[in-house]
Amino acid sequence: MTAPVFALEDGSVRYGGAEAVSRVSIELRRGEILGLVGESGCGKTTTAKAMLGLVPLSAGRLVLHGTPVGVKDRRLRASVQAIFQNPAASFNPKRSLLDSVAEPLRVHGRGTPEERRRHALAELDRVGITEQMAGRRPREVSGGQCQRAAIARATILRPEVLVCDEPVSALDVSIQAQILELLAELRSEQGLAMLFISHDLSVVASLCDRTAVMYAGRVVEQGSAGAVAHDPRHPYTVALQDAVPTLDTSAPREARIRTAVGADDVDGRALPGCRFAALCPSVTPECTTSPPVLRELAPRQEVACLHPYSP
């Protein structure tokens, strides 16, 4: 396996007294999309913010091409870019898409105004925005077109890493599929390394190469996207996959494990051992003493559980 382009090593983030993310390691490789899934409040967006240098790490570090980088390092700014769920909110409402997409070139002092304009138009064209549409303001275009422009702006400096936080969640399915296709193209054509955050397990299974599952601030399972989708081993991943309503006839119709997840509010972060212990059907006293660490159960599949699920 190739060395990661960009990694978060053992990262933790604290907000006041609460630890939102606890000792999470994420490795992003060239031409590979890592899906990060989990439910509200599990820490996936905080993990993304930490990797973008938008929130400070209370422990751990960021590593770019094998060397640690600080959050204010210019290398981080140039190499790691991001797109978000609501693209219209990330654009200046009074400026045209073209102006906004050319802006990073101006900030980095690249080319003359005319060169920047042509470069930005080319970049917009590549994501499917015509010259005529490029002159419009964010609210004059659809959500899908706005997300395309956001992708053009994020990739115009040719970053190596793209962090995508729920980039298709606000879009209708027919448009969502267009954006997924575009991201897959960026992966194969530019070899971008991507972190793709989503609450939608089907989206992640169809786009991503690897998947990491977060629960209550920790990664509980990670592996190839296929293994996590079809052969989940952490009881939480199993419960999560079971809960997805789907038209797939191959998906299990009955829940594979019995758990109160989704019905009960349990603060997993308050538990000393495994954070899923209070909801887990396979819990034993050992689970509640110290947090289980990720261990390899199968090639390319790691699970942080003492009693992994097997069918």
Added chain:
Amino acid sequence: MTDSLLSIRDLVVEFPTPAGTVRAVDHVSLDLRQGERLGIVGESGSGKSVLARTAMGLTRTRAARVSGEVVLAGHRVLDLGERRRRALWGREVAMVFQDPLSALHPITPVGEQIAEAVRRDPTVSRKRAAARAVELLETVGIPLAARRVHARAHELSGGMRQRVAIAMAIASRPKLIIADEPTTALDVTVQARILDLFDELCREFGIGLIMVSHDLGVVGQHTDQVAVMYAGRIAERGPVADVFTRPGMRYTSALMAAIPRRDTTGQSLPRPIPGLPPNLLDPPPGCRFEPRCGYASARCREEQPPLLPMTGAATHEYACWHPGIREVVA
């Protein structure tokens, strides 16, 4: 039909705007029997919410031009005055919205809000209503209901709030619940519990359900009938299992192909539908899906396809000149 719960005939809902008239619902007819669950699916702007709201008389006649006929449990909803229409809400039909926080009062304890809904029936005493609120919270699966009646909306999780909203909806034992994207704002594990709850309520109390959703999986697993809407019209409808295994209308199959699937992992992306839905200020004259359809012909451009039954399946109807009927290996 004697057990008809809702009958919609030729419904048209138009909104005048400065730029022209938007026809959000265009000659839609639908039927729902008692205890039946109907899913309405479609993308943003397809008219699914407007249709559902008009069916219960929520569309304000001052803002919209409504024509056609809606008969809900024997009442001609569109002909009723404001007061008589309101009298239907709660007793005949109740609505559950996407965001329960905006449907609940922020300060009044949830038990009091439910009791208030119970006391729409004037014969119920205050004390009885309070006891009934606890029962209702138990019915919708809230643990420690006797204590939770004192909670305020913000003290509850999203899933609990939606359960409270459902408890209020069923307080006066309506015959029909209209749920507009009821689980869209919830996590999948919470969504699964809420959908199970709807199933249970329909089964045990014989309540009819209209579930408006953009999620074909939700509708596929938790309703009996489905109507697929596109640009204000019904593109296809019928028993859920039929529609999703043998889609007739090209839009239905394109929509199904656009959904990411878990069973096809790794570089097997969903197939996008090119282009955008039509501008309803100036919709295409023929089939509304024609500009985005790979199978369109001159006829599709000129002539609007009617909703016709599929050969050998009278209850499965679709509107398409060039249907691509084949079994979908789901």
